[in-house]
Amino acid sequence: MKIHEYQAKQLMAKYGIPVPPGEVASTADEAAEAARRIGGRVVIKAQVHVGGRGKAGGIRLAETPEEARTVASEILGRPLKGLRVDRVLVESALDIDKELYLGIVLDRAARRHAVMVSAVGGVDIEEVARETPEKIAKTWIDPTLGLTNYQVRNLLIDAGFERALWADVSKVLFALYECYTSSDAVLAEINPLVVTKQGSVVAADAKVNIDDNALFRQPELAALREAAEENPLEIEAFKRGLQYVHLGGNIGIIGNGAGLVMATIDEVKREGGSPANFLDIGGGAKADLVANALELVLMDPQVKGVLFNVFGGITRCDEVANGILEAVRRVKVDVPIVVRLTGTNEAEGRAILANTPLIPAETMQEAARKIVELVGRS
């Protein structure tokens, strides 16, 4: 789960990481008031989950509260790289001397958490990793020992930090590690960590991603979910406990099992169609669950047809067919629905769907072809 910069900064501040004085605003007036309270020059930052906000015009300076109002009104309510900006962070602008990078991230291949430090901050760290990997110092954390003092010293030396910064930066790095582990994060990044002309270190930007699987033991972070989510249908899906990803096309896709649904999306795309969503109803296909899923998919006004792809393993296809029929009875449907059932008792399942408005298909490929024919290529 991604959280916004302002949320990440509030979280980091709890662990003692210095952040600039700032406030969140959702109107231009609020932004002006915030700028007045903060005083002096401020930076206005769009709170949306896109990279490269600065280059896209989502981060701008304002010298006065009036200018803050103007700038905020130009950012708020407008799309930034396709996402509408609902909130801005108004923050005291820093006198920047140096920009550094600190990050902790789950390294899947190494099966450990990794710490990365660089004297090149304020730029896309993935680009630095590609172009000049020697500028990033990296080490892996032993899960039993945690991050150790000697590892941090080695990192700071490898990254070429001057001695005068060691004490302050290691303090921030240990605080970041504490924040990362205590929050069940899979990414915690300060980019840049600014060294001001006055000589203090401050987190000028902050990014934290939380492990979805750990939200059950992170109630405060779980509560941020709704505000952090950008798509209203994804928020609705989260409320209904469904695994849904909005894709923006016109063919609703529902299936059981993430791999199967992904493969179904690929088939629809191969046939020239445009999938509207990913929706995994998981094992089984009880009527309640199917109705719930179908209802959600049809809330998307762009959806002009739905494809069900269900493998009946231990759940038999006849049960699944009955579940889908009942769901269709309960949910008002005025678009074509192609159903592909395979696995245990598939013949019985298909017999149940015969003489109903549902359109049967034998294979995933045939199902994709049928729904694309009905809805049209895009």
Add this chain to the structure above:
Amino acid sequence: MGILVDENTKVVVQGMTGREGEFHSRQMLAFGTKLVAGVTPGKGGSTLLDVPIFDTVREAVRATGANASVIFVPPRFAADAILEAADAGLDPVVCITDGIPVSDMVKVVDYLSRTKTRLIGPNCPGLLAPGVCKMGIMPGNIAVPGPVGVISRSGTLTYEIVADLTRAGLGQTTCIGVGGDQIPGTTFVELLKLFEADPETKAVVLIGEIGGSDEELASEYIRTMSKPVVAFISGRNAPPGKRMGHAGAIISGGTGAPQAKVDALLAAGARVAETTSEIPGLVKEVLGMG
């Protein structure tokens, strides 16, 4: 003989008395798995499906000689259950549970690296050796004995492909779902090595998906294998940065994109199916049956 399990595999089910645990224990018994014990703390001394239930894995092993485990316990207790099984020396341990925090798994795989236990999963369908043993939740009726090894990060997509293979007359040695999480206990490479050494396996079907670099790492090993590999990658149209159901199925920061996986597999000499329906044909081709 296939890999990981044989006719001497004696299974304990951790979390057997739960809804899922009981349902799938019944299925495993019907398949013919030697399911000798169940474990549910607090329910020791009872029986379920004529199988004795114990409070701890240690007791279950002492009383029944169980040597492998299937885990159905809820996410917040699952890491502990895996450690308990490893501490009792069980191998393999199959963890079905979906939703285990990744930092728990970082600790678990670190501990397991110092034991002889191999963990399959978590968030996986388990394994199926047709005619021998089923550990987990794969439907037993889709597979038949034969020369193909199957490894996958998926559940139902695996069943779909295994059923297609069976329909095409291509049986399997062992079918294994390694799970959809970010940190699986066992990766593709480790299983490919076992299949390469297994005299009965003649070809391997690898079902990968977006996210992580397991397929790329597998490709490096496939290059050196004597046995042919047919692969399929799902999620070719998944948007970056979105978790596609599985915790591990996410393209993040330039890693995990589908084309890189397809390219790596092709460069390593694997055949890559564009669509699932091509897989049986490709397997027949690489086995010289085409």
